[in-house]
Amino acid sequence: MAGGGPVLLPRARLHDILDRTEPRLTVLAAPSGFGKTSLARAWVETLDGTDVVWVTLENDLESRSAFWHTVLAGAGRLGMMGGPAPAPVLLTEVESSPDPAAVIARGLAGSTRPLLVVDAYEKVRAAAAQVDADLLQLVRLVPQLRVVVTTRTSGGLAAPARSLRGEVRLLTEDDLAFTLEETRDLVAAFGAPGTTDAAPGLHAATHGYPLALRAAMLARSQEDQARAGPGRHDPAWQALVAEDLRIQLERGASYSFVLATSVPPYLDADLAVELSDQVSGPAEVKEMLDELEWNGFGRWIPFAPGHQVFQYVESLRDAMLAEARLRPPAEQRRAAELSAAWLHRHGSYEAALEMAVGAGLFGIAARVYAAVVVTTQDAHSTSLVDRHLASVPSQALTQFPALAFGRGLACFRDPSLRGAAAGYFEISARWNRPRFPNPTAGEYLLGHVAKVVSLRLLGRVGESGRAAAEALAFHDRMPDADRERLSFLGPMALRHLGYSQFLAGDLAGARATISRAVAMATDPVVRNHTAVYAVGLGAVEGRTVEARSAQALLAPDAWRPGEDRSYANALGRIGDAVLRLDDFDFAGAAAAFDDTTFRDTTEFWPLLTWTLLHAHVGLGSAAAEARRVEEQLRRRPAPPVMGDSVAAAAVRGALAAAWLATGDRARATTLLRSRTRYAAQLAPATALASLLAGDAAGALAALPDLEARPGHTPRSLATLLVLGAAAAARTGQEEAAAALLERVLAQAGADGARLHLLYLPPEDLAALRRTAAERGTAAVRAHLAAPVPACFVAARTAVALTRQERAVLAALVHHTSRSELAAAMHLSENTVKTHLQRIYRKLGVRSRKAVLERAIELDLL
Structure with missing residues (x-):
């Protein structure tokens, strides 16, 4: 307390009331000028051994998360909330948590005598009922906690009924007025x-x-x-x-x-x-x-340890x-x-931002926004700063791209405003350096990341990939001490850069960058936010062993309440669903997103959509899902990150496959003609279309060209090769089929991806299993042994048999040996042998039993 004598006359009767331990929530409710704050201040000064969090609400608050952000910011300055999750880490948790009181209670677990004083509580407006309930819940969850609230209002916590029920101790103007x-x-x-x-x-x-x-x-x-x-x-x-x-x-x-x-x-x-x-x-x-x-x-009033401020x-x-x-x-x-x-x-970032924006000091405002992002995990998920950024004029946004980026993110996460986001991202995409003096390394890195993300969300994926390379070069030039200080920004920056590398087709670079990000993420919350990138991208790419290893790094208890359903875990959910697809658990894969909050608003929309398309193909509901996806693709603005990229091309390839599963070859063909720099992602559906049309020879002939296309992942290559193996088997090239199956296994791994088997028509899967039984290794046989649903039906092939070959085929029904057949037809055995070899090759089989079954299927008998 400041020296110079007592602030007010000691009011012992009121101090005695405040000293009572029950109820533990006290409300001082009276109009302005009744000395509520002075009383609370003077009483707090008499307390010893108490951890005091003093929060003065300076602005009107319209949401419960804004209130709890303000409380946690004050707690952070006082060194409080140092339990399972320190206050700076908890700052974004209340944004998505359905139970903020539980979040705060967890943070107070290490304090023996905590006291929360909330001054000017009347500034909690629209969310007052929710915050009232939160405070009542908080004192129930934390038995050692006391809460004192000062307010000008007479309802809510200050309602007499709460006092009568014993929920709060209520001091009104009659209590606060001076006695004679x-x-x-x-x-x-x-x-x-x-x-x-x-x-x-x-x-x-x-x-x-x-x-x-x-x-x-x-x-x-x-x-x-x-x-x-x-x-x-x-x-x-x-x-x-x-x-x-x-x-x-x-x-x-x-x-x-x-x-x-x-x-x-x-x-x-x-x-x-x-x-x-x-x-x-x-x-x-x-x-x-x-x-x-x-x-x-x-x-x-208290502000920080050993530091008071005057109000x-x-x-x-x-x-x-x-x-x-x-x-x-x-x-x-x-x-x-x-x-x-x-x-x-x-x-005091929000107060600083409000003052800077209000005074037209946009350079300071840009620096403050950068500080919020540098120090707060995934700050873009909070709306605390949006109302200030919304009032920044366009000219200032152009001059200070960091503010444009923040405004763009605010619009992007609101479906009704997404169309406006592009204009803001265009500004931040032109960033080349910070626009304020003496920028820190973190501010420079944030500018690079904002540029990379802006280009990506604009659909300019190639440019985003190149900007990511520049950002990584800057990151690598940073002194070690600077990198170590960026406990939140460092992993966040690298995972975003890695995602742009992935979309731009630099798969090896993306893996290396995200691995570095995971290694940097020492905090459990940050590690969860980062490791999910390795889970999701690894699974989609087809590196399922690596994806499962990354999945093991996730700490379930490190997720904030509700966060595992949010954007923060989008790639974790996608990765888990893809791993289910590889186990042919299509219902589980489709249900993985039922309770999530990010389905139509995430920049991972292409990966999510690719996953759901395959799940519905496996469930037999491809037509409905394909129509839904096509409708979304026709909307404007287009779904997030559907500019030309590996993921966008994969969506079109999966959509073509879905139409092929429904028998709609025309729609599939239109999609397969899409122009993309990542044409390899269309290659599996292209081969499948040929195979389903009965053109096995054409599919096999096109294999080298399809394999050479740019943009392959291990998964897309494995799918193409297994279809090539099926084509080889159909044309009687058993050795080629066996060799291609070995290459499939090399891409997928013995314990790896298997979803590519879904693309095989049942008769082709059966043929490849016979090939593996005769010519393949045990690993190949095990890889093909999974129970795969029949999702693609080959068209009845118009087999061109000569009149003599048809006669041989008809006689084969009644004669089991070549000699009997030759005698019955009055032909030499060599002539019969030649006819049988041609029939077997044209029908894609190798035995008498198989040729008869295939002939029946094709109405040749």
Whole structure:
């Protein structure tokens, strides 16, 4: 507590009430000027061994997450919430959590005597009912916690019914008003000499209204005391009291000081020295602020360990701010700049951003936004800064791309605003360097990442991949000490860069980058957010062993409540679903997204859609899913990240396969003619189309060209090769089929991907199993042994048999040996042998039994 004497007369009767341990939630509810904050402040100063989180709500809050973000920001400054998850890590958890009280309770687990003081609670507006419930839940979850709330409102937590039920202790204006004895003591302690006898009249005129008592005492005249007469609920009266306080200041040397220092919502001695030319140094500031506190113009409040800040009473600050707006623009700008910079340095990012944007200091605003991203995990998921960014003019967004990027992300995650996001991303895509002086390494890296992500979300994937390479080069040039400081930004940056590399076809580079990101992520929450990239991209690529290994790194208890259903775990869910596809658990793969919140809004839409298309092919519902996907592709704006990329091409390939499963060759053909730099992703469906049309020879002939196409993943190559093996078997090239099966296994791995078997028509799968039984290894036989559903039906092949071959085939029904057949047809055995070899090759079989079965299928008998 600041020195200089007591702030107010000690009010023992109220301190005794606050000292009571039950109920543990106390509400001080009274209009402005009743001394709620001063009482709480004075009482807190009497406590020993208590961990105090003091939160003053400076702006109206419209959501429960905004309230809890404010609480956690205050806790972080005080070094609180250092349990399972420290306050900076918890800052984004409340955004998606359905139970913020559980989040806060977990953070308070390590504190033995925590106290939460929420000042100006009336600024919780639309979300008041939710926050009320959260606070009541919090005191139930944390038995050692006490909560004190000050508010001007009379409902909600301050409703008398809650007091009657024993949920809260309620102190109203009747409790907070000074008694006659307290008024006597106040006048004796702080009044002018010889004014003690005026206490009864003063009390009668003010009804014990604390601010009126203070104003009357400061006036030191009967005229000023008479002004204390109007009703204490009258807004005009409260404005009059504020003006009276301002007049009292103007009579002394304090007026200019308060006018200069009332710009920020709170300040310390160092900032006051910068703002005011009325003081010579911190010592003089401290003395002046103590005097102002003594006279009721403000109070010292906790801010950080060993660091208190001074806060003017709201009515006085409002009056002074109105006066400050009349000062020369240059003076106003300087005060706002100093205040915003101070708030930024001390971690009050929202207050700093509001002040910087309001004063047109967009360079500072850009730096503050960068600080939010650097220090807060996945800051783009929070809406705390959106309302400030929304008021930044277009010209400033162009000048400071970081602000445009933040605004673009806000629009992108809102389906109704997504069409506007592109304009903002166009600005941040042109970023080339920070636009403020002396940028840090983290700010530089953030600019690179913003550019990479903006290009990606604009669909300019090739450019995004090249920008990712530049960003990685910068990251590698950073000093080790700088990289180590970026505990949140480093892994976040690398995983986003790796995703752009993946989409641009640099699969090896993407794996290396994401592996580095996982290694950097030492915090369990950050590791979960990062390892899911290895899970999802590894599974989609077809490296299922690596995907399962990454899956083992995930800590289930490190997910924040609800987060495993959110964007943060999108790739984790996608990876898990793809691994289910490889186990032919199509129902499980489709259901993996039923409870998620990201299906239509995530930039992983192509990977999610590829997964669901295959799941519905396996379930036999390909037609409905294909129609749904085509409808989404026709919308404007297009689904996220559907510019030309490996993933976008894979979606079109999977969609073509889905149409082939329905027998709609025309739609499939249209898709297979799509122009893309990653044509390899269309190759499996192209080979499948030929095979289903009965053109096995054509499919086999096209195999080298299809294999050479750019953009293959191990999965797409394995699918193409297994279809090539089927074509080889159909044309009687058994050795080629066996060799191709070995190559399939090399791509997929003995314990790896198997979804490619889904593409095989049942008769082709059976033929390949026979080939493996005769010519393949045990590993190949095991790979083909899975129970695969029949999803693709080959068209009845028009087999061109000669008249003599048809006669041989008909005779084969009745004769089991070549000699019997030759005798019955009056042909030589060599002639019969030649005819049989041609028939077997044309029908794609190798035995008498198989040729007869195939002939029956094709209506040749």
